[in-house]
Amino acid sequence: MPSKSSARLAALTVAAVCSAASTIVLTTPAHADSVRIHDIQGSTRISPYAGKQVTDVTGIVTGIRTYGSSRGFWIQDPDPDADPATSEGVFVFTSSTPKGVAVGDSVTVSGTVSEYVPGGTASGNQSLTEITKPTTTVVSSGNQLPAATTIDARSVPAAYAPAGDTTANGSINALPLKPSKYALDHYEALEGMTVRVTDTRVVGATDPHSELWVTVKPHENRNRHGGTVYGSYDAQNTGRLQIQSLGSTADFPKANVGDTLTGTTAGPLDYNQFGGYTLVASELGTLESAGLKRETTRKQRSSELAVATYNVENLDPTDDTFAEHASAIVNNLKSPDIVSLEEIQDNNGAKNDGTVAADQTMTKLIDAIVAAGGPRYDWRSIDPADNTDGGEPGGNIRQAFLFNPERVSFTDRAGGDATTATGVTKIHGKAHLTLSPGRIAPADEAWKNSRKPLAGEFAFRGRTVFVIANHFNSKGGDQGLTSQYQPPARSSETQRHRQATLVNAFVKDILDTQKNADVIALGDINDFEFSGTTKLLEGRGELWSAIKSLPRSERYSYVYQGNSQVLDQILISPSIRRDCDFAYDSVHVNAEFNDQISDHDPQVLRFRP
Structure with a gap:
C-alpha cells in the first residue's frame, strides 16, 4: 500500500528504472516496412510487431516527457482506422531528453517495437507498447493535434475485465x-x-x-x-x-x-x-474545492469505554507530526480510554544500529497529547527483536497501548517479551492472561517478518476487557487490479490467513474459559471487512467486525488508487455485540486529505462493559 516524487515520476511509467521494468520480446527481430500505429498496437494487449524493426511510422507528436528515466514522446496517427480495438497512439522511448521534436510536429519514426512491463514481469502488470531506439525525422511542424477522445460514464463499460485465459495462467x-x-x-x-x-x-x-x-x-x-x-x-x-x-x-x-x-x-x-x-x-x-472537513467523533459517556485503533505511520522521535497526531487523538477522537497504536518505531527510527526500545517515541507522543489538552496517558508495549517484525529496516515497528489511567487500569503480569507467548488461564472462574502485556504465538511462522499481536488485560468499572492489538502482513506482492492476470492473485493473503487463524484461536481460548468475556481484536488488519482474512478472524462467531454496523457507503479507513476501502478494523466478542449497545465510528481525518499525517483513518468503538 501502497509511492513516488517528481524525480521518481519516471518510475511510474513503462520504462521505469532498469531493475523495475522488463521487456517482452515475442518474435525474432525482423524488418517491417512502413506500418501504421494501429498496426503496431494491434487488437490485443501485445503488439504483433513486438521485437521487430519498423520504419517510417507516421504520427503527430502529442506530448513530450523530458524528466525522469522514462523520457520520450507520444505520437498519434491523425488518420485512424475503423477498428475501435486498435489504438492510434504509441510512446516513443528515447531514454534521454528528446531533442529536435515539438508538440505538433508531423514525424516519421523508425525503431524497435517493445513491450515493457512496469515493475517487471513478476509484478503481473500489463505491458506498454513502445517504439525504442528510435530514429526520428520531422516532416512538418505546427500541425493540428488529433482530437482528444472523451472518457466518460457512457464510454466506460460497467464490466471491469474479462476472465483470463486459463491456458496462459489467467x-x-x-x-x-x-x-x-x-x-x-x-x-x-x-x-x-x-x-x-x-x-x-x-x-x-x-x-x-x-x-x-x-x-x-x-x-x-x-x-x-x-x-x-x-x-x-x-x-x-x-x-x-x-x-x-x-x-x-x-x-x-x-x-x-x-x-x-x-x-x-x-x-x-x-x-x-x-x-x-x-x-x-x-x-x-x-x-x-468541496470544502472537505476532518471529522470529529463524540466524547464517550462516563459509563462507556472508548477503544480506538490508529496507525501513526512509522512514528519516531525525529518526526514533526507529534503535535498533529496528538491533536487528532484529543480533538477528533475525543481522548479514547484505550488506543491501540500501530507503526510505533524505535527511538532512532530507521537508523539500523540495534536499537529496539521505543520509550522516547511514546513519551514524546504522550507529552504532545497533554500539551493538546488531553489526559496524561500511560502505555504498554513489548519491544521486538531487532529487524524481525518487518516494516522499514531499522525501524522495528510495533503495536503499543495508550490508556488513560484516570478511566481504566492495566493489569500487569510480568514476563512478556519478544519471544515468549502469553496464554489464557482461569482464576476464580474468570479468564486471565498469563502475561500482560504479552504476545500471541510469537514464534509461529505466521508472524515471520511481521508484527506479532500484543495482548493486554484492562479493567474498567470493575469489568475485565481483553484487547488484542494487531498489525497483519501487508498487501505487498499482490497483483494490482489492472494486472494482466484476471482476476489478480492476492498472494499476501496466505500469511494473513494464518495470522487470523492464530488470533481467532486465542480469542476462542478466552471465550472457552469465560463465555461472556469482553474481547476486542483491533488494528491494521491490512484486509477488507469482506475478505477471507476477516472471515477467519471472525471464526464461528468468536468475533465480529464492527465496521459492518456502518452503512456500506461509510465502510472505509484508507484510500488506495481512488478506492475508499477498509484496512483498519475493530472486532468484538459476542458479549459486546449481543447488547447492541455499542457505537462505531470510522473517523475520517487522514485518508481523504492531501495533507494527511498518516495514510490511515482511526477507528473508535464505544460500549458499556
Whole structure:
C-alpha cells in the first residue's frame, strides 16, 4: 500500500528504472516496412510487431516527457482506422531528453517495437507498447493535434475485465480487446492516445508525488464525502483514473477527495506500475474545492469505554507530526480510554544500529497529547527483536497501548517479551492472561517478518476487557487490479490467513474459559471487512467486525488508487455485540486529505462493559 516524487515520476511509467521494468520480446527481430500505429498496437494487449524493426511510422507528436528515466514522446496517427480495438497512439522511448521534436510536429519514426512491463514481469502488470531506439525525422511542424477522445460514464463499460485465459495462467494479454464490453479493454484500446475527461470528481487526494485520482462515473459506489467505495472483489470501480501532469509539479493541484477538476483535463493515456492507466495531462482542469472537513467523533459517556485503533505511520522521535497526531487523538477522537497504536518505531527510527526500545517515541507522543489538552496517558508495549517484525529496516515497528489511567487500569503480569507467548488461564472462574502485556504465538511462522499481536488485560468499572492489538502482513506482492492476470492473485493473503487463524484461536481460548468475556481484536488488519482474512478472524462467531454496523457507503479507513476501502478494523466478542449497545465510528481525518499525517483513518468503538 501502497509511492513516488517528481524525480521518481519516471518510475511510474513503462520504462521505469532498469531493475523495475522488463521487456517482452515475442518474435525474432525482423524488418517491417512502413506500418501504421494501429498496426503496431494491434487488437490485443501485445503488439504483433513486438521485437521487430519498423520504419517510417507516421504520427503527430502529442506530448513530450523530458524528466525522469522514462523520457520520450507520444505520437498519434491523425488518420485512424475503423477498428475501435486498435489504438492510434504509441510512446516513443528515447531514454534521454528528446531533442529536435515539438508538440505538433508531423514525424516519421523508425525503431524497435517493445513491450515493457512496469515493475517487471513478476509484478503481473500489463505491458506498454513502445517504439525504442528510435530514429526520428520531422516532416512538418505546427500541425493540428488529433482530437482528444472523451472518457466518460457512457464510454466506460460497467464490466471491469474479462476472465483470463486459463491456458496462459489467467493472462488476458492474448485475448481480443472488447472495448465496448470491458473497462480495462476500453482503456487499453486508447493506450498512447490523447484522451480527455471533463468536470471529474477527485476520489484519491493529491499525494506527495503530484498524482491524484478522479472518477468519470460520479454515481459509482459514491460515499457522502465524494469518494468511491470498494465494497467487494467485484466492485473494482471502473470509472477511476489516475491523473499526473506533463507540466511543473509545482502547478499540480492540491486536491482532497470530493473536490472537482472542472473543465477539461487532457493528455496521453499511459500505463504505469503504481496505478495502471494514467492520464498524463498536458492540460489540467481547474480545482474546485468541496470544502472537505476532518471529522470529529463524540466524547464517550462516563459509563462507556472508548477503544480506538490508529496507525501513526512509522512514528519516531525525529518526526514533526507529534503535535498533529496528538491533536487528532484529543480533538477528533475525543481522548479514547484505550488506543491501540500501530507503526510505533524505535527511538532512532530507521537508523539500523540495534536499537529496539521505543520509550522516547511514546513519551514524546504522550507529552504532545497533554500539551493538546488531553489526559496524561500511560502505555504498554513489548519491544521486538531487532529487524524481525518487518516494516522499514531499522525501524522495528510495533503495536503499543495508550490508556488513560484516570478511566481504566492495566493489569500487569510480568514476563512478556519478544519471544515468549502469553496464554489464557482461569482464576476464580474468570479468564486471565498469563502475561500482560504479552504476545500471541510469537514464534509461529505466521508472524515471520511481521508484527506479532500484543495482548493486554484492562479493567474498567470493575469489568475485565481483553484487547488484542494487531498489525497483519501487508498487501505487498499482490497483483494490482489492472494486472494482466484476471482476476489478480492476492498472494499476501496466505500469511494473513494464518495470522487470523492464530488470533481467532486465542480469542476462542478466552471465550472457552469465560463465555461472556469482553474481547476486542483491533488494528491494521491490512484486509477488507469482506475478505477471507476477516472471515477467519471472525471464526464461528468468536468475533465480529464492527465496521459492518456502518452503512456500506461509510465502510472505509484508507484510500488506495481512488478506492475508499477498509484496512483498519475493530472486532468484538459476542458479549459486546449481543447488547447492541455499542457505537462505531470510522473517523475520517487522514485518508481523504492531501495533507494527511498518516495514510490511515482511526477507528473508535464505544460500549458499556
